Amino acid sequence: MRKIAVYGASGFTGRLVVAELARRGVPVVLVGRDEARLRRAAEGSDAEVRVAGVGDRAALAAAFDGCAAVVNCVAPFESFGEPVVRAAVAAGCHYVDTTGEQSYLKRVFDAFSESARKAGVTVVPALADDxxxxxxxxxxxxxxxxxxxxxxxxxxxxxxxxxxxxxxxxxxxxxxxxxxxxxxxxxxxxxxxxxxxxxxxxxxxxxxxxxxxxxxxxxxxxxxxxxxxxxxxxxxxxxxxxxxxxxxxxxxxxxxxxxxxxxxxxxxxxxxxxxxxxxxxxxxxxxxxxxxxxxxxGYGLTAVIAVEGALRLVAGEPAPGVLAPAQVFEPADFLAALEPHxxxxxxxxxx
Ligand SMILES: NC(=O)c1ccc[n+]([C@@H]2O[C@H](COP(=O)([O-])OP(=O)(O)OC[C@H]3O[C@@H](n4cnc5c(N)ncnc54)[C@H](OP(=O)(O)O)[C@@H]3O)[C@@H](O)[C@H]2O)c1
The missing domain is CATH 3.30.360 (Dihydrodipicolinate Reductase; domain 2)
Structure with a gap:
């Protein structure tokens, strides 16, 4: 199984996402700005840690290299979200995030639809509990x-x-x-x-x-x-x-x-x-x-929702571009997958 990268993996939601991926037996790469915090978040697992600040394009590209998808859990997305989307698209990774921020979300659709289509990757932002x-x-x-x-x-x-x-x-x-x-x-x-x-x-x-x-x-x-x-x-x-x-x-x-x-x-x-x-x-x-x-x-469920989405993107053949959840996932089927939670x-x- 190909690895999934979690950006902001040392944050509160990021750690829940890492735990959900581990629960499903998915190999995880923990990515973020602070090596010590990332190592603490990875403790007790054999997950890989890669350090990359949002301002370091080359480090972000290297961090996502070889991963099938990126789950972005940075905060706030308004300030730090876009470099992670850009790097995921450039690395050929599908992308989901946990934002609830309307203006950032609109910018992702406006700024990345064409590059995601060209790169053949699918970006589904705002895959959180709302x-x-x-x-x-x-x-x-x-x-x-x-x-x-x-x-x-x-x-x-x-x-x-x-x-x-x-x-x-x-x-x-x-x-x-x-x-x-x-x-x-x-x-x-x-x-x-x-x-x-x-x-x-x-x-x-x-x-x-x-x-x-x-x-x-x-x-x-x-x-x-x-x-x-x-x-x-x-x-x-x-x-x-x-x-x-x-x-x-x-x-x-x-x-x-x-x-x-x-x-x-x-x-x-x-x-x-x-x-x-x-x-x-x-x-x-x-x-x-x-x-x-x-x-x-809502936080635990957000981790489940983001992971469910990322794994569906990786397992399927989603249309490329920036898409709304219901444009990519069969709505009733996705909601049914959340019922056990x-x-x-x-x-x-x-x-
Ligand atoms: N819509 C919803 O329903 C919903 C549900 C859950 C979460 N969320 C959203 O998800 C986001 C994460 O929430 P959270 O509670 O997990 O926040 P958090 O605990 O503060 O985690 C934020 C992460 O972003 C990283 N970060 C912050 N500034 C950074 C920078 N300048 N460069 C690189 N990384 C940086 C932090 O790194 P460090 O660990 O190194 O500090 C941390 O890993 C928030 O925007 C939240 O609103 C939304």
Whole structure:
């Protein structure tokens, strides 16, 4: 089996990705900027360690040499993601990452689609607990609607829960976006500036309701789905929202708060931290379809999702280019592969 490289392998998510690859018996190369931290992350295994900072093109190229795919877990992607994508494409490696950062994600599609196609490699960014299942469930929901959607709302309905220091630093790097200014929506065939959202509340989804009933208050929030979903779903408008009480938590992160956090939430906190992505599609005649996907331990699940995606790219013959998850993976099949990890999902259409 060919090796998979993990960039940022000494970080919180990176270590979870390394563990998931090891659990599946995949040979791993741990890559990052700090040899001592990488060696600690590799302790107890015979995994290879290769040192390469994001500013060192030659070292990155050498680090990915001979690998079938790269899983990028750097933070924040806004600051450090692109050199890793560039190096993976140049080395002929398929690529996935765990970003949830909308502006970085859009730049990856804009900047690397042509070079990835020419290199014959497939790049699937945002393969984390929001961008991965959110994109797949949006595809299935639109399919259930069976016609062009007048509007499609993607909602991140996670409850407040523990975040990693890397996520907090990512929030700082995306202050403008996650603070509520900026972001994109999709309208009439183009991406447009502004995280506008007409929905102020959304119905509690059946899957993942966890005792909640009625309507949930939501607020506009820049999610990855608006960049990926219009690539494979027919919709006049695509908007993204988040549970209203969670928005200020992301927007209000300070340097002091981030510095005081532990590297990641502990296993007990992770076990009860619930994530929930829901999609609401409305057709021209008012017909609707709804889908939702949920689970716990967003960080552990993100590692499973990224590894599942990387291994599917390596095992299959994916079309080259930068692609949304649902453009590469069969959505129901991918979600079914997450079920043994506690993921539940459903799609329902009116009638
Ligand atoms: N969308 C989602 O649902 C989701 C879920 C999970 C994770 N994520 C994202 O995944 C990313 C990783 O999160 P995390 O909690 O694992 O963060 P983390 O623990 O801080 O790890 C970040 C990694 O990036 C490396 N890094 C930072 N600055 C670097 C630089 N200048 N040059 C090279 N490497 C650098 C760090 O290296 P060192 O180890 O040497 O410090 C570390 O390995 C974050 O952006 C987070 O938001 C998203």
């Amino acid at each position: 961008g991965g299942p959110g994109d797949l469930i949006a595809h299935l929901t639109a399919e259930a609607l069976g016609e062009e959607a007048e509007s499609l709302t993607i909602a991140d309905l996670r409850l407040p829960g523990g975040v990693s220091r890397g996520t907090a630093r990512t929030a700082l790097a995306n202050r403008r976006l996650w603070g509520g200014q900026g972001g994109l929506h999709w309208a009439d065939g183009a991406w447009r500036e502004g995280t506008v959202a007409r929905a102020e509340t959304v119905p509690v989804p059946e899957v993942g309701a966890d005792g909640e009933t009625g309507e949930l208050k939501v607020a506009p929030f820049a999610l990855p789905g608006v960049v990926t979903v219009p690539r494979h779903v027919r919709a006049r408008r695509v908007e993204t929202v988040m549970r209203a009480e969670v928005v200020p938590l992301f927007g209000g992160v300070t340097e002091e708060f981030a510095a005081a956090l532990p590297e990641g939430p502990d296993p007990a906190a992770r076990a009860v931290a619930r994530w929930l992505m829901a999609v609401y599609a409305v057709g021209g005649d008012g017909r609707w379809a709804r889908g939702a996907v949920t689970g716990t331990d 506690g993921v539940r999902w459903s799609v329902r259409a009116e009638g």
